[in-house]
Structures are given as C-alpha cells and as structure tokens.
Amino acid sequence: PVVARDVRRTYYMGESVDALDGVSLSLPAGSYTAVMGPSGSGKSTLMNLLGCLDTPDEGTVEIGGRSVGDLSGGERARLRGTEIGFVFQTFNLMPRLTAAENVTLPLVFHDGVEAGRHERAETLLSRVGLGDRLDHAPNELSGGQRQRVAIARALANEPTLLLADEPTGNLDTETGNEILAVFDELQAAGRTILMVTHERRVAERADRIVHLIDGELAEIEQLEGK
Amino acid sequence: PVVARDVRRTYYMGESVDALDGVSLSLPAGSYTAVMGPSGSGKSTLMNLLGCLDTPDEGTVEIGGRSVGDLSGGERARLRGTEIGFVFQTFNLMPRLTAAENVTLPLVFHDGVEAGRHERAETLLSRVGLGDRLDHAPNELSGGQRQRVAIARALANEPTLLLADEPTGNLDTETGNEILAVFDELQAAGRTILMVTHERRVAERADRIVHLIDGELAEIEQLEGK
Numbered sequence A, B: 001p002v003v004a005r006d007v008r009r010t011y012y013m014g015e016s017v018d019a020l021d022g023v024s025l026s027l028p029a030g031s032y033t034a035v036m037g038p039s040g041s042g043k044s045t046l047m048n049l050l051g052c053l054d055t056p057d058e059g060t061v062e063i064g065g066r067s068v069g070d071l072s073g074g075e076r077a078r079l080r081g082t083e084i085g086f087v088f089q090t091f092n093l094m095p096r097l098t099a100a101e102n103v104t105l106p107l108v109f110h111d112g113v114e115a116g117r118h119e120r121a122e123t124l125l126s127r128v129g130l131g132d133r134l135d136h137a138p139n140e141l142s143g144g145q146r147q148r149v150a151i152a153r154a155l156a157n158e159p160t161l162l163l164a165d166e167p168t169g170n171l172d173t174e175t176g177n178e179i180l181a182v183f184d185e186l187q188a189a190g191r192t193i194l195m196v197t198h199e200r201r202v203a204e205r206a207d208r209i210v211h212l213i214d215g216e217l218a219e220i221e222q223l224e225g226k
C-alpha cells in the first residue's frame, strides 16, 4: 500500500516550474494502475516520488504505512533495493556492465551466492526474450533490448511495488505484449504495479487509468471488467 | 535520393550477429517512408547506415548518386551536418548544454551570426512546444521534452533527408501528432523522410511502410491514398 498525500514538487529555474501541484493517490496492495498525460505533465516526477528516489517539497509519501520522509537515506536505499522495482524512462543501465551484470545489480541487497544471482539474471533475461544477449553491453543492444534489460533488472529482487515508466515505448506490439503478460503475472502474484504509458492500448491492461494534466490529477478512470 | 544496395552489417561477439542481412531500399526525393519491425530486427542499424553514421560490411549506400563509402571522413561529416537530420532513438543530447544550445549545434556547419542561430533554435523549439524551456539542460526536462529537443535539433539545418528513429516514442498522442504535422510540412517542402516507429497509427502518416524482420526486408507496404 503506497499513498501519496497532496504531494508538490517545484523546480526553480528563474521562473518556478510546478512539476507536481498537489497530487493525492492511493495504490492498494495488488492494484495495477496506469498513468497517462501530456508530455511534461508530471508523470515521471510522480513515479520518482513514489519510488523514493526524490522527496516532495510538500505533502507526504507513505509506503506500508511509514512516511518515507521519516526514513534515513540508508533505510530508503534498502527499501528501494528490496521492495521496489523501477523501470526508468531512460533505462539507466550501467554502460560498462553486460546485460546479465546489470540485472544482478539489485540482488546485492539479497544474501545468496554469486552463481544464484547469475542464474536469476539468466532466467529473467530469457523471460523478456534476451536469453541470447546475456553478455552484450548496453551499446551492443538495440533500444528495445536495452529497455527489456531495464525491465528484467526491475524484476530481479521480486519487488512488491513495480514502477514502470513507459516500459513499452521502444517495443513493437508483439514484444510489448510479452512484457505486459509478465506484468499481468506479477499482479496475479499480488504485486502492486504503477505504469506510465502514452498508449491507450497498453494502459487498458491496468485496473484503472490516472490522468495527469499540468502537475495535477485530472481524473481517475476505472476500467470495465477489472 | 538515397539508395541502399544489398547492405549487410554484422557484429562479432563470439557468435556473429547479423544486424542487417542484405537489405536494398530506395528513398526517392520527397518520399516519406516508415519502418516497422520487431525489437532487434535492424531498424536503427539501417538508419545509421543511411545516415552515414556507420558503413556497411557489404553492399553500398548512395546519397545523391555518390557512394558514401567513397567519401572521406570529413566529407561524410559535412554531408551529415548539411543534408541530414537525425533524431536518435536515445536522443543523444549534450548534457551540459541547454535545449537552445543543443539545437544550434548542427548550425556550426552554416555561416551566420551567433544571434541568427539562437533565433533559429528558439523558432524550432517553439514549433515543438518548448518555447518556455530554452534554457533547461536535458536533465531539467521530461523524457518527451528531451525527445522534442532532439527533433528540433534534427530540423536545425533544414535537412534534405530526415531520419527519425521512434520520434514519438515518449510523447502523448496529442504532442506526437504535433510532431507528425511538422514532418508532413517537411515532406510538402520536398524533403525526404525515413521514420522508424512501432505504432501503426504513426506509420500510416507515411506513403509506405517497410517491414524488417531479422535483418531482412520482409515487405514494402504501399499505403492507400498516398
């Protein structure tokens, strides 16, 4: 259960930019929420706040009942490393590491032998169709392949909360559907999913769609049969 | 007029990866071609070859009748700087430069006073909806805003050939349509456009769709009423 209460995030650049202007959103455990909105409307900023990568200027973010603002930097890092999986809009892969090594990075928070981690990376990469690209560095991969490595990495620590920022933006429809099927499995396993997408077709895989406009929550659209 | 004749591009990683396996494609002047295909099928590799950013291992690329392989490195750079506009799948913006400075980069190949270049950058950025983000550095911009800066930069030198690799991948439908309208204007002005996209809706703005599968040209689909 993740809750954002009236969060605000402002950037000061001469003029001030209100990236998020008072957004409240509740993510019940096991829920699957899509976020849509114009470019620049605050979607990634909201993801970063819920993913404990950034702190709001006003308002609070609670995860499992605890206010993230009360956690120390170390506690936040551990929370991220053990509970949260993040697929970044720009992937953020380590350029000098192979696909497999990138995927094992989050596992450093978990006890377990090296071999076990590599095996897990292999399983996850095969699951996203990259079983034959384990040893490729990011610059030896296509855009959509890098995106899939980023997705596999986000799943590595079996997160209770998955935050995916445009996870199919560089994928053809078929490959994208394979990823969405993986997300469906995650939800079936009780995980919570928040996914930003600009494709209606993709958003409709969720239980509901949150519409952001100019840093504000304009509408929460409940989807039929969900 | 750009012509790829039986181009092949192979990467050696222990096993060999045939990124492109004998692709021939002709882009008549003023044509608008979309490229679709599964993730990893060779789309960006094809773009890089046609954009003179890479050379084929076999086969030739001709621009305006001249084989690119015969050009010196300097001639290729000038050709790119003056004739070709490239929107990269990963944007490739200079992180330490503002949006406006990024857009003026290609103009270094053109004579003209500094002020003229900044004005041009401002015009282009306004055209893509970023008139109020001129002084933001890439990390002070949203994903779709960075994408739009990359698009504005590709248009800076009024290219005769525009190569756009997933130009709407990070844009909501409305903003994406604004970009596609800019591309329509370009074609009306006689420019040649090659655009990779995974969205059918976007591809249908072109005259025809080239389908790549596993490094090969599987089909060229002529679009109705085009």
Ligand SMILES: Nc1ncnc2c1ncn2[C@@H]1O[C@H](COP(=O)(O)OP(=O)(O)OP(=O)(O)O)[C@@H](O)[C@H]1O
Pocket: A133, A136, A139, A140, A141, A142, A143, A144, A145, A170, A171, A172, B011, B012, B013, B017, B018, B019, B037, B038, B039, B040, B041, B042, B043, B044, B045, B046, B089
């Ligand atoms: N430097 C490299 N070294 C090894 N393999 C590479 C390299 N660059 C690309 N490849 C491989 O070549 C193939 C084609 O890559 P390319 O980037 O052209 O695909 P793409 O169609 O653009 O994919 P996407 O839709 O995911 O962006 C991919 O399978 C990729 O793994």
Ligand SMILES: Nc1ncnc2c1ncn2[C@@H]1O[C@H](COP(=O)(O)OP(=O)(O)OP(=O)(O)O)[C@@H](O)[C@H]1O
Pocket: A011, A012, A013, A017, A018, A019, A037, A038, A039, A040, A041, A042, A043, A044, A045, A046, A089, B133, B136, B139, B140, B141, B142, B143, B144, B145, B170, B171, B172
């Ligand atoms: N570090 C920063 N400094 C200044 N402004 C910023 C910064 N980061 C983001 N912004 C601004 O905040 C607004 C919201 O950004 P955000 O990345 O959340 O948008 P988004 O909805 O994810 O957009 P997109 O769909 O284009 O990815 C944007 O207008 C952006 O310019």
Ligand SMILES: [Mg+2]
Pocket: A043, A044, A045, A089, A165, B142, B143, B144
């Ligand atoms: Mg974003």
Ligand SMILES: [Mg+2]
Pocket: A142, A143, A144, B043, B044, B045, B089, B165
């Ligand atoms: Mg590509």
